[in-house]
Structures are given as structure tokens and as C-alpha cells.
Amino acid sequence: MRLSRYFMPILKENPKEAEIVSHRLMLRAGMIRQQSQGIYSWLPLGKRVLDKVNAIIREEQNRAGAIELSMPTLQSAELWQESGRYDAYGKEMLRIKDRQDRPMLYGPTNEEMVTDIFRSSIKSYKDLPLNLYHIQLKFRDEIRPRFGTMRSREFMMKDAYSFDLTPEGAEHSYNKMFAAYLRTFDRLGLRAIPMRADTGPIGGKLSHEFIILADTGESEVFCHKDFVDFDIPGEHTDFDSVEGLQAIFDKWTSLYAATSEMHDEAAFNAVPEGDRLSARGIEVGHIFYFGTKYSEPMGAKVQGPDGKEHFVHMGSYGIGPTRLVPAIIEASHDDNGIIWPASVAPFDIVVINMKAGDQACDDTCELIYAALTKAGKDVLYDDTDDRAGTKFATADLIGVPVQIIAGPRAVANGEVEVKDRKTGARETMTIEAAINRFVA
Amino acid sequence: MRLSRYFMPILKENPKEAEIVSHRLMLRAGMIRQQSQGIYSWLPLGKRVLDKVNAIIREEQNRAGAIELSMPTLQSAELWQESGRYDAYGKEMLRIKDRQDRPMLYGPTNEEMVTDIFRSSIKSYKDLPLNLYHIQLKFRDEIRPRFGTMRSREFMMKDAYSFDLTPEGAEHSYNKMFAAYLRTFDRLGLRAIPMRADTGPIGGKLSHEFIILADTGESEVFCHKDFVDFDIPGEHTDFDSVEGLQAIFDKWTSLYAATSEMHDEAAFNAVPEGDRLSARGIEVGHIFYFGTKYSEPMGAKVQGPDGKEHFVHMGSYGIGPTRLVPAIIEASHDDNGIIWPASVAPFDIVVINMKAGDQACDDTCELIYAALTKAGKDVLYDDTDDRAGTKFATADLIGVPVQIIAGPRAVANGEVEVKDRKTGARETMTIEAAINRFVA
CATH class of the missing domain: 3.30.930.10 (Bira Bifunctional Protein; Domain 2)
Incomplete structure (x- = not known):
């Protein structure tokens, strides 16, 4: 979505x-x-x-x-x-x-x-x-x-x-x-x-x-x-x-x-x-x-x-x-x-595009969104033009268990950040690794 | 069921x-x-x-x-x-x-x-x-x-x-x-x-x-x-x-x-x-x-x-x-x-045991019921001790698209009958063939 x-x-x-x-x-x-x-x-x-x-x-x-x-x-x-x-x-x-x-x-x-x-x-x-x-x-x-x-x-x-x-x-x-x-x-x-x-x-x-x-x-x-x-x-x-x-x-x-x-x-x-x-x-x-x-x-x-x-x-x-x-x-x-338990979370994963309109960010997010959706995950894709801070706050508020964050700097290195909503732990990894983690 | x-x-x-x-x-x-x-x-x-x-x-x-x-x-x-x-x-x-x-x-x-x-x-x-x-x-x-x-x-x-x-x-x-x-x-x-x-x-x-x-x-x-x-x-x-x-x-x-x-x-x-x-x-x-x-x-x-x-x-x-x-x-x-269209039928298949209590009929029906259920089909298994005629009438009445009928004579030959509710066409086949037909 x-x-x-x-x-x-x-x-x-x-x-x-x-x-x-x-x-x-x-x-x-x-x-x-x-x-x-x-x-x-x-x-x-x-x-x-x-x-x-x-x-x-x-x-x-x-x-x-x-x-x-x-x-x-x-x-x-x-x-x-x-x-x-x-x-x-x-x-x-x-x-x-x-x-x-x-x-x-x-x-x-x-x-x-x-x-x-x-x-x-x-x-x-x-x-x-x-x-x-x-x-x-x-x-x-x-x-x-x-x-x-x-x-x-x-x-x-x-x-x-x-x-x-x-x-x-x-x-x-x-x-x-x-x-x-x-x-x-x-x-x-x-x-x-x-x-x-x-x-x-x-x-x-x-x-x-x-x-x-x-x-x-x-x-x-x-x-x-x-x-x-x-x-x-x-x-x-x-x-x-x-x-x-x-x-x-x-x-x-x-x-x-x-x-x-x-x-x-x-x-x-x-x-x-x-x-x-x-x-x-x-x-x-x-x-x-x-x-x-x-x-x-x-x-x-x-x-x-x-x-x-x-x-x-x-x-x-x-x-x-x-x-x-x-x-x-x-x-x-x-x-x-x-902080939703995974079994009842409204979405499994939220993909956060930190800079909607930036071609590299858009492409990366679309790729991840398509791959995870195809794998049967319920994905929310924040493709709005809100500020990054607003997006982070919203993602935390609605409690989706996993956030995949795509910002211009990381994306330039072919990477995204994966955040666990519950622990707050963040991990930087390649786009492919992020997808593979959630495509069982 | x-x-x-x-x-x-x-x-x-x-x-x-x-x-x-x-x-x-x-x-x-x-x-x-x-x-x-x-x-x-x-x-x-x-x-x-x-x-x-x-x-x-x-x-x-x-x-x-x-x-x-x-x-x-x-x-x-x-x-x-x-x-x-x-x-x-x-x-x-x-x-x-x-x-x-x-x-x-x-x-x-x-x-x-x-x-x-x-x-x-x-x-x-x-x-x-x-x-x-x-x-x-x-x-x-x-x-x-x-x-x-x-x-x-x-x-x-x-x-x-x-x-x-x-x-x-x-x-x-x-x-x-x-x-x-x-x-x-x-x-x-x-x-x-x-x-x-x-x-x-x-x-x-x-x-x-x-x-x-x-x-x-x-x-x-x-x-x-x-x-x-x-x-x-x-x-x-x-x-x-x-x-x-x-x-x-x-x-x-x-x-x-x-x-x-x-x-x-x-x-x-x-x-x-x-x-x-x-x-x-x-x-x-x-x-x-x-x-x-x-x-x-x-x-x-x-x-x-x-x-x-x-x-x-x-x-x-x-x-x-x-x-x-x-x-x-x-x-x-x-x-x-x-006669339900398959897309809205309450069950995909009804398995009719013509002689519940007969060991061969029971075993055959259980086998078919388990195999089709495992394959994700919605199966109704008529395991009651009603007369065969009553079971046929009920199966026709409730309109499940496919009936698999197991009677003592056919089962003795390792066979069952498959009936299409809509056309009324009946076909005798081996138990295995009947299962395979519906397990895609």
C-alpha cells in the first residue's frame, strides 16, 4: 500500500x-x-x-x-x-x-x-x-x-x-x-x-x-x-x-x-x-x-x-x-x-523513502516495495513528500514491526537501513540483503 | 469438515x-x-x-x-x-x-x-x-x-x-x-x-x-x-x-x-x-x-x-x-x-462414504479427505450413517461442485466414482487418480 x-x-x-x-x-x-x-x-x-x-x-x-x-x-x-x-x-x-x-x-x-x-x-x-x-x-x-x-x-x-x-x-x-x-x-x-x-x-x-x-x-x-x-x-x-x-x-x-x-x-x-x-x-x-x-x-x-x-x-x-x-x-x-506483535501488525514492513522525488531513492524503494509485496508481505510504502522526521515519527507511532529506510546517502552506496521498531536497533545493509532478510 | x-x-x-x-x-x-x-x-x-x-x-x-x-x-x-x-x-x-x-x-x-x-x-x-x-x-x-x-x-x-x-x-x-x-x-x-x-x-x-x-x-x-x-x-x-x-x-x-x-x-x-x-x-x-x-x-x-x-x-x-x-x-x-459456481461454493468437494463403518470405505474416504484437505481444498466428508440415497440427495441439494463417492463395490477394486454436480457426469477411476485430479 x-x-x-x-x-x-x-x-x-x-x-x-x-x-x-x-x-x-x-x-x-x-x-x-x-x-x-x-x-x-x-x-x-x-x-x-x-x-x-x-x-x-x-x-x-x-x-x-x-x-x-x-x-x-x-x-x-x-x-x-x-x-x-x-x-x-x-x-x-x-x-x-x-x-x-x-x-x-x-x-x-x-x-x-x-x-x-x-x-x-x-x-x-x-x-x-x-x-x-x-x-x-x-x-x-x-x-x-x-x-x-x-x-x-x-x-x-x-x-x-x-x-x-x-x-x-x-x-x-x-x-x-x-x-x-x-x-x-x-x-x-x-x-x-x-x-x-x-x-x-x-x-x-x-x-x-x-x-x-x-x-x-x-x-x-x-x-x-x-x-x-x-x-x-x-x-x-x-x-x-x-x-x-x-x-x-x-x-x-x-x-x-x-x-x-x-x-x-x-x-x-x-x-x-x-x-x-x-x-x-x-x-x-x-x-x-x-x-x-x-x-x-x-x-x-x-x-x-x-x-x-x-x-x-x-x-x-x-x-x-x-x-x-x-x-x-x-x-x-x-x-x-x-509496538505491534508481528501476528496482528497492520503491515509487516514500512518502507520509508526519505527523499521522495529523488530518482535513486524512488527506484530503490519501488524495488524493495515490489519484491516484498510479491513475496506476500503486507508492505506500507511511505512515498509521500513529508519531511523525513515526520515519516520516522509516523512509522514509530503506527508501530509496524520493521522499518526499511532509504535515504540519499545510503542509497548512493547501494544500501538501506533496517530498523526494528521494538528494540530500536538499526542496521545498515545492502538493498539485496534487506530484501532477502524478509523474503523467506 | x-x-x-x-x-x-x-x-x-x-x-x-x-x-x-x-x-x-x-x-x-x-x-x-x-x-x-x-x-x-x-x-x-x-x-x-x-x-x-x-x-x-x-x-x-x-x-x-x-x-x-x-x-x-x-x-x-x-x-x-x-x-x-x-x-x-x-x-x-x-x-x-x-x-x-x-x-x-x-x-x-x-x-x-x-x-x-x-x-x-x-x-x-x-x-x-x-x-x-x-x-x-x-x-x-x-x-x-x-x-x-x-x-x-x-x-x-x-x-x-x-x-x-x-x-x-x-x-x-x-x-x-x-x-x-x-x-x-x-x-x-x-x-x-x-x-x-x-x-x-x-x-x-x-x-x-x-x-x-x-x-x-x-x-x-x-x-x-x-x-x-x-x-x-x-x-x-x-x-x-x-x-x-x-x-x-x-x-x-x-x-x-x-x-x-x-x-x-x-x-x-x-x-x-x-x-x-x-x-x-x-x-x-x-x-x-x-x-x-x-x-x-x-x-x-x-x-x-x-x-x-x-x-x-x-x-x-x-x-x-x-x-x-x-x-x-x-x-x-x-x-x-x-449448483454453485466453484468460486463461491461452500466446499470444493464432498466425499461421500456410502457405507460408513465398512473398514475399506472408511479407510478410502479418510485417505481422500486427508489428501485433499492437505492440498488446501475445502472438503466436506459425509461420514454419517445415513442411507446412501439420503447422502446423494443432500450432496446434490447443497450444490458442492464435485462429489467423490466411495461405495463398497468400487472400493474393493481400488476405485471411486467422481461426479460433476453441474453436468451430472460420473466417472469411475482409481483412488489415486481421483486425488490427483484435484491436487494441482
């Missing part, structure tokens, strides 16, 4: 409304734009990151056997009356009347709808287990949306729903998502720690929030520091192995980890003092087993091997992509801007 | 509510499910097709230089008051009040919002031309939604918006989309004919509907039959060439083509009788140049090379992916079901 033809409205000033660094950087880098309170456009640079985040989420959901569909954003109130949540859900539910005066709502979540889909077509235990997910916009009419897309009103959610004949089956389904989440966050460059969450009237121990540690986190969290070095399940994890997944779950829940809500001072104090980690955390995922909470009132049942009908045992598994993007920035930035 | 683990709720009966064949087949194949009047879930099989359609649209938009972003579904009423459309737009606009009682709406289209994004950051002609698009859900509260996703209330739209300094520049931008649309529909397996559409008070000739011919089309269309054989612009089309694109536009508008709305009986009668084609048509795209209709009231202007401010000239370019899927089915099906 040539920057001269791209749409990346960089802000020079720090936007006043942004209280946290990710919000500030996303606005400054031209990734997002607020359209109404808590409602954002994802501008091209932001959209690229969001797409890469979603692609990773999707791959890991599919690997774990979840199946993608797409449910609509608007739902009928009737469905929520069946579960009893239409009245129970507070003002965060955006209630709507259509032209026929029928009560509708903008879905804040999809338990009811997916249960409705399930009951309309699945009748036998032979079709279980089943896990259906979608990545869809949701709306929660927060009274005080803030922190940009970290806590917005219209937001994107990956929500998966599992259906099993028995609680034991549901536990296996839960463990699949548990392992998938560990893999997902790891691939996003995050170290997320599963922490016990409140199960409310459902009871049991199958509710976990996945928390990343960041100074600007909304809640205080407490955990054993060894979590930071725990192994992530590999890509050949056998998701059909009940024992294998149980072992992963057991390992990752073997040490103390709790949000302030679930914090047990005495238990935490039992952790050796040098191993205690207390920090701020951001919730990036939540998984929850809720048994027959929706299947009973909504009549979602299957015939079991015993010939009788059984209400299915369900769980739900959420990740918020539009919240993950700022969370990644909170975890990875410096004074100059964002 | 193993069918035993997939979610594809096939209907055995013809659903009564479906009036047209695409709606009937999409319901029967378990592609969609109605959640409320005119509001659909895309079940896994449908979602796969929709994703492939969107991928092609996206590739062709990008090729033509359009840049993707994502605007939200909910918009503030204020924005529409600026353009004057808030009051003008009828009951099809879904009006909403949030918890603070602020008037919002579910966007039926995005001219206002994209103009707002533009004016907030683009100030100079040097940043033009610009074409921004997104693929996003829209809502139009149709009084009589029908024909499934062909005319639904919540639907998906690819809408692009171009910005230029001059009408001449805007014409080039228009021609880019004109050529991109020809390529897009062609890749989707459709022959779409651009037909002059009403420009209303804007005037001029830059408004075209892209129409495909289908018996169940909603409107009558009239055109010269030579359109059916016109060449489609190649993938190396130079979208920067003003003359090249103008030539494509001129060629494709050189013969008579009009919807009933714009039909000119006398002009049509001037076409030699044997060349006249009058048929039913489905609108699958619409492109429209509207000058300064929104930029003037909303103050979207840039500084020109003359140092003065100019309102930008805009156009909009829509394609409805959720309508394209049924349109493709209307154009390509037979009595047994859907």
Missing part, C-alpha cells in the same frame, strides 16, 4: 478526550474515529489490525471444533421473554420498536438466539457435542462508555456456545475453549492468565476470566508469578482427548489467581511472598458453564441413549476483538507509539 | 413460506434461518458462501484502489439532519432512542457518515482521489420483506464512496467501480449487465444498475443480446488509465439496456428484432454519481490547486452480498438443488 493513496489520518496533537494510552494512540494513529458517544468507526489502519485479530480467533475456534455461523444484530423481544431476561436486563439493553410497533432489541449477547437455533433442529444426542460461534457486533448501552473501543457501546464479540448431553461432556467442551483461549491470546502476543470468576447461582468452578496484566487495567488482580512462564498448548493439541485437555486445565488452575472480586486474602497469603504477583489487569475473555439455565426455560432438549429427553448443558465463551486491540496496545507500546 | 461434526440442518420438506427457488433451497440446505420477520441467521453452510462472496468483492474493490474501513451500524440522527435526510427518509429508517433519549438510527446507508469522516480529516486536493468502502450490516424496515435474504430487513451491503476534486475526476472514479463490478460479478459466476438508472435531480448519465437475468427477477429488463458475450476486463486492467477505463465504460454502454423504469420503447425497437432480449432481472449492484449533493450541505471541501476551497464530488457504489447469494442460486440450480 502506497501511503500517498492510503487513508491514515494521523493526529499531531494528543486528543484531550483520551484518558488511557491505547485510546490516545489509536486516535493519533488514525485507527479509529468516534462517531457518537461510545460508537466508533474503524479506519483502514485499525480495520487491518482488527481483521488480523479476528483471523487468529477464528483459526483457534475452528481448531477446537467450534463452527462459525452469523446471527443477526437485531433480535425479537419475545425470545428474551422466554428466558426471562427481557425484564431482568437493565438499561444496557437497547430496546427498539420497529414500524409495526413490535418490540425488538439490539443483541447484547446471544444465548437466547443460539438456543432457539439449536432447539429448532437438533433432536438427538448423536448430534452432540456442538459448539457454535459467531463474530458479530453487539450493543450495550453503557451509561459511561470510555477508553475508546476498550469500553464502547457498539462493539464486536466472538461468542461461542456449547451444547452437551451431560455435565461431563460440557466440561470437556469447556476445556476445549479453555485451551483455545490460551492459544489465541498467546498468538496475539499476550500473556493472559485464567482467573476464577463468580458462577453466581449456577455454582461450580467452571467460570474463568482471562486477564492480561497492564498498568491501566480496570481491576486489581492477584496471582502466582509462575503463570508468566507456563507453557501454552501446542498447535497439535488433541482437542478430542478428554484427559489431555483436563491436564491443561488442571495445570493452569493449579496456582492462585483471582480478580479482586474473587480475591481470597488468606489463600493468596499462603503463596510464598516472593511468588506473589499483584497488579492491574484487563479482562480479555470470559468462559462460563451455565448448565441448563437457558435450555430448561426455552425447551432445548435432545433424546439421550436412554430414549428419554434431556435438557442440554450449555456454556458460553466470549472474546471481544474490539477490546483486544486496545488491550494489545496497553501491553505493548513506548513513548513513541504502538 | 466431517459432516458428523458439522451443523447443517437439512429440511426434508419444502418450506411453505418460500415463494422463490433460492429462498426454498437456502432453507432446505440449512444455509439460513429466519429469526424475526426479514431478519436471518446465516448458518454455517450459508456463512461459508457469504464469506467467499465477500472475499471476491473485497479483492476487486482493493484492486480498483478502494480502501476498506468499517463504520458502525448505529448512527446519530444529527448527522442525517445535516443532510436533510432524517425527515425525508420514510418509515424504512429504523429510528431508535438510547437510554439518554438521544435520537439514533440503524444505518440504511452511509453517505452522511462517510462524508463526516472525510471532512474531519481531508483538507487538500492532494489527498484525492479517495474511495472508502466497508462491508457492513444495514437495516431497512421494509413493510413487506420477502424472498428470504433477497429482500430482508437486516442485510449486508458493500458500500463504497468516492471523493474527487472535479466532475472529471469523479467520472474516472465511477469508471473504476464500473470495471470492478464487471469483474466482481463475473468472478461470482454471474453475467451482470449494467443498465442506465434514474439520476433524479442530479441529472447526467452516471447511474447504473447491474442486473442479472433470472426468471424470478423482480423487474422486467430490456437489452441487446450481445451483452451476454461481452468481454470482462482482465485482472491486469490498469485502473489508473483514464482512457482505458473510459473505453470499457463506452463499450459496455454502447448498446441498449434498460430496466422497465428507464425503458424507451422506441429506442429498443431500433435494435434489430433478433438481437432484442427482454427478460426478468435481479438488481445486484448499483453505482451512482451524485456530485456535491452531500458535500455541500455537510461542508466537505478541500483546497484546490488554485488555493480556493471546493466541495468534493462524490459517488456511491453498492453491492448486497446477502442478496447476491440467493441471486447466484436463482441463476444456477436444477430440480435437485443448488
